[in-house]
Amino acid sequence: MSQRSATPEKAPLVLVIDDDASLRTRARFELMAAGLRVVEAASGEEGIRQVAEARPDLVILDVQLPGLDGFETCRAIRALPSGQDVSILMVTASDDLEAVESAFQSGATDFATKPIHWRLLRHRARFIVRAGQTFRRLQGALDGLSRSEQRLSDAQRLAHVGNWEWLSESDRMLWSEEAFRILGHYPGDLEPSLEVLRAAIHPDDRALFEKALGDALASRAGWSIEHRLCSPDGRIRFVQHQGAVDVDETSNELRVLGTLQDVTERRQTEEKIRQLAFYDSLTGLPNRRMLRERLEKTLRYATDRSLEVALMFVDIDRFKWVNDSLGHSVGDQLLSEVAARLVDSLRTEDGVFRRESPESHRILSRIGGDEFVISLLLKDGVGNASKVARRILGRLAEPVVIEGREIAVTASIGIALYPSDGLDVDALMRQADAAMYNAKTLGRNRYQFYTPDLGEAAERALSIQTGLRRAVEEDAFDLEYQPQIDVRTGAALGLEALVRWNVPGRGPISPVEFIPIAEESGLIQGLGAWVLRRACRDCRDWQQAGFPDLRVAVNLSPLQLRRADIVAQIAGCLEETGLAPSALELELTESALLEHTSTVIRNLEQLREMGIRLALDDFGTGYASLSYLKRVAFDSLKIDRSFVRDICVDAGDRAIVSAVTAIGRTFGLHVVAEGVEDEAQEALVRQEGCDAMQGYLVSKPQPIAKILDLLRARAAARDCGGGRLG
Ligand code: C2E
Ligand code: MG
Ligand code: MG
Numbered sequence: 001m002s003q004r005s006a007t008p009e010k011a012p013l014v015l016v017i018d019d020d021a022s023l024r025t026r027a028r029f030e031l032m033a034a035g036l037r038v039v040e041a042a043s044g045e046e047g048i049r050q051v052a053e054a055r056p057d058l059v060i061l062d063v064q065l066p067g068l069d070g071f072e073t074c075r076a077i078r079a080l081p082s083g084q085d086v087s088i089l090m091v092t093a094s095d096d097l098e099a100v101e102s103a104f105q106s107g108a109t110d111f112a113t114k115p116i117h118w119r120l121l122r123h124r125a126r127f128i129v130r131a132g133q134t135f136r137r138l139q140g141a142l143d144g145l146s147r148s149e150q151r152l153s154d155a156q157r158l159a160h161v162g163n164w165e166w167l168s169e170s171d172r173m174l175w176s177e178e179a180f181r182i183l184g185h186y187p188g189d190l191e192p193s194l195e196v197l198r199a200a201i202h203p204d205d206r207a208l209f210e211k212a213l214g215d216a217l218a219s220r221a222g223w224s225i226e227h228r229l230c231s232p233d234g235r236i237r238f239v240q241h242q243g244a245v246d247v248d249e250t251s252n253e254l255r256v257l258g259t260l261q262d263v264t265e266r267r268q269t270e271e272k273i274r275q276l277a278f279y280d281s282l283t284g285l286p287n288r289r290m291l292r293e294r295l296e297k298t299l300r301y302a303t304d305r306s307l308e309v310a311l312m313f314v315d316i317d318r319f320k321w322v323n324d325s326l327g328h329s330v331g332d333q334l335l336s337e338v339a340a341r342l343v344d345s346l347r348t349e350d351g352v353f354r355r356e357s358p359e360s361h362r363i364l365s366r367i368g369g370d371e372f373v374i375s376l377l378l379k380d381g382v383g384n385a386s387k388v389a390r391r392i393l394g395r396l397a398e399p400v401v402i403e404g405r406e407i408a409v410t411a412s413i414g415i416a417l418y419p420s421d422g423l424d425v426d427a428l429m430r431q432a433d434a435a436m437y438n439a440k441t442l443g444r445n446r447y448q449f450y451t452p453d454l455g456e457a458a459e460r461a462l463s464i465q466t467g468l469r470r471a472v473e474e475d476a477f478d479l480e481y482q483p484q485i486d487v488r489t490g491a492a493l494g495l496e497a498l499v500r501w502n503v504p505g506r507g508p509i510s511p512v513e514f515i516p517i518a519e520e521s522g523l524i525q526g527l528g529a530w531v532l533r534r535a536c537r538d539c540r541d542w543q544q545a546g547f548p549d550l551r552v553a554v555n556l557s558p559l560q561l562r563r564a565d566i567v568a569q570i571a572g573c574l575e576e577t578g579l580a581p582s583a584l585e586l587e588l589t590e591s592a593l594l595e596h597t598s599t600v601i602r603n604l605e606q607l608r609e610m611g612i613r614l615a616l617d618d619f620g621t622g623y624a625s626l627s628y629l630k631r632v633a634f635d636s637l638k639i640d641r642s643f644v645r646d647i648c649v650d651a652g653d654r655a656i657v658s659a660v661t662a663i664g665r666t667f668g669l670h671v672v673a674e675g676v677e678d679e680a681q682e683a684l685v686r687q688e689g690c691d692a693m694q695g696y697l698v699s700k701p702q703p704i705a706k707i708l709d710l711l712r713a714r715a716a717a718r719d720c721g722g723g724r725l726g
Pocket of ligand 3: 638
């Protein structure tokens with residue numbers, strides 16, 4: 001029943017296997033119109049024979065056949081020596097996915113669904129034949145490829161390669177199925193054309209393609225470009241687009257053959273690798289490597305235009321505590337939040353950044369745990385860098401809530417300017433780092449510019465640390481005491497112990513400077529233990545000397561409070577000295593309560609149960625979160641000196657003192673005003689309802705030797721109806 005067509009001998013041969021005669025006729029008509037020769041078979045058995053005899057280039061095979069079905073026929077063809085390389089297009093029912101699957105399993109190259117889309121079939125048949133020929137040539141060139149297992153369409157699909165060809169004169173175009181998919185269409189949805197191909201190319205990349213095509217046609221050379229495609233659904237894909245030009249054997253016109261390889265995934269992988277290499281995985285910000293690379297460019301850019309660059313080191317204060325006590329997950333969330341706030345702080349347009357400064361010269365990177373680096377191209381380095389630094393500190397100071405917990409964030413910022421502070425990346429990084437360290441030693445939550453004597457500051461910090469270590473070993477500290485006075489009666493309620501360190505040959509160093517260094521180096525534990533023991537002993541002595549109700553207040557570092565054995569240590573102190581727990585008040589700053597770990601909570605509860613008093617020190621300077629007052633049963637609240645200082649001149653500060661006192665009363669706390677220096681302040685503090693006060697007006701902190709006199713004079717003055725000591 002086979003029948004040869006009258007098309008030229010050279011034309012590719014297609015075998016149509018179908019039991020439906022009318023379908024075979026239609027197929028022959030269509031395929032011949034596409035310039036192909038056609039043979040037919042009405043059954044699977046006959047088809048297998050035809051493959052062996054006629055050696056077609058393409059078999060179009062119906063799945064439903066009497067006798068051997070399409071799958072069995074396909075397998076049998078593949079088993080023939082002449083059937084291994086032939087392309088087989090299986091025709092299945094439209095919604096039979098299983099059949100499609102089986103078709104591939106039995107060795108089909110491709111499939112088409114019924115009702116057959118004839119125009120598409122024509123294109124497809126031509127294409128499959130051509131691709132099959134190319135593929136066979138390719139296979140000839142590639143040793144070791146298992147011919148029987150390689151099926152062109154499978155390979156194309158796996159490799160995301162689509163082919164197209166275009167005849168230049170007749171402007172006819174063919175796309176492979178995979179080409180349709182890559183170009184964002186369903187196979188057969190539209191008539192392929194060069195116009196449609198162009199339209200699929202990303203507008204910014206079209207010129208690239210036109211040039212490649214134009215050059216190829218002019219010189220008959222090939223091309224290889226990479227560009228983007230825009231799918232109708234808006235997705236962007238990346239393709240490797242290669243092409244070659246030759247002369248079509250049948251029509252003698254110039255023919256352009258193109259392959260499109262979807263490399264989006266590869267690009268994504270590359271991008272991922274780039275991300276890993278150049279970006280911080282937690283915040284998505286550039287990492288140190290990227291910073292360095294871009295900063296080098298920025299410095300060159302600035303040099304060419306005589307501009308300034310500010311390099312800012314932003315280090316989160318006491319981040320390690322958050323991380324250690326609240327856990328890494330909270331730490332990570334905090335870092336992400338900080339990153340977001342930094343981005344936000346840099347986004348604001350207020351003329352600080354140079355107009356002509358491209359975005360790419362404003363770099364925000366994370367170079368280590370809690371270290372962020374910002375580089376900015378600025379008009380006026382010092383003035384504008386300060387503005388940005390203040391904005392950052394302000395933005396960071398807004399409370400952060402993570403997992404229902406309020407966390408306070410402050411940062412220390414160090415700034416170095418190019419070209420005045422350093423001429424290359426390394427020098428600038430070093431100087432900015434030194435400036436940041438300086439900001440830390442000056443008390444954190446501030447920014448500092450680099451100055452050449454910063455080297456000295458760093459050295460000083462180091463020598464303080466060395467000296468501290470020795471001082472802890474040698475008990476080289478002293479205590480001074482400052483009285484707390486009942487605002488109404490003038491009676492001395494207690495004394496706050498303040499540590500003093502007098503370095504031989506150097507003079508006294510302020511606890512504001514050395515306590516943070518002691519905390520950072522861990523020396524605070526030994527120092528804190530010494531202060532506690534000493535203060536308890538002194539207080540007991542004064543009690544025995546005639547002031548039995550006297551209390552002593554000791555400042556406790558957050559690091560001490562975190563120790564599992566702090567309760568035992570304090571209990572030991574009290575026992576050793578014989579001081580009653582109710583005579584000891586521990587002053588805690590809000591930062592100590594940042595860490596609501598089970599240890600801290602348990603310690604506080606146990607201390608309370610023992611009868612020890614707890615005071616919240618420096619209230620209002622930190623995070624002033626009322627939630628602490630609810631969670632921890634404090635006995636007193638100390639309003640920070642900074643509010644009392646301007647209470648007479650600043651209505652806002654007065655309002656704060658008034659509000660804090662009211663809050664204290666609500667919680668049943670004893671409210672103490674710190675830093676009362678003159679009578680005007682005293683009057684207002686009393687008026688606002690504070691219970692007690694402390695400050696230079698009553699007495700500066702005094703050495704131990706002077707305390708008994710002070711207490712006696714105080715008692716005498718009170719008996720005489722007031723008066724104070726200086
Ligand atoms: P603090 O606990 O808030 O102590 C009050 C500070 O204010 C003391 O500074 C005191 O001398 C100062 N002061 C008191 N009245 C006035 C006043 O009327 N005017 C002015 N301008 N200042 C006043 P000092 O002694 O320099 O201590 C500073 C900080 O160092 C303390 O602040 C405390 O946080 C810390 N500190 C001191 N001793 C210890 C200690 O033994 N352990 C720990 N962990 N920290 C300590
Ligand atoms: Mg204190
Ligand atoms: Mg204080």
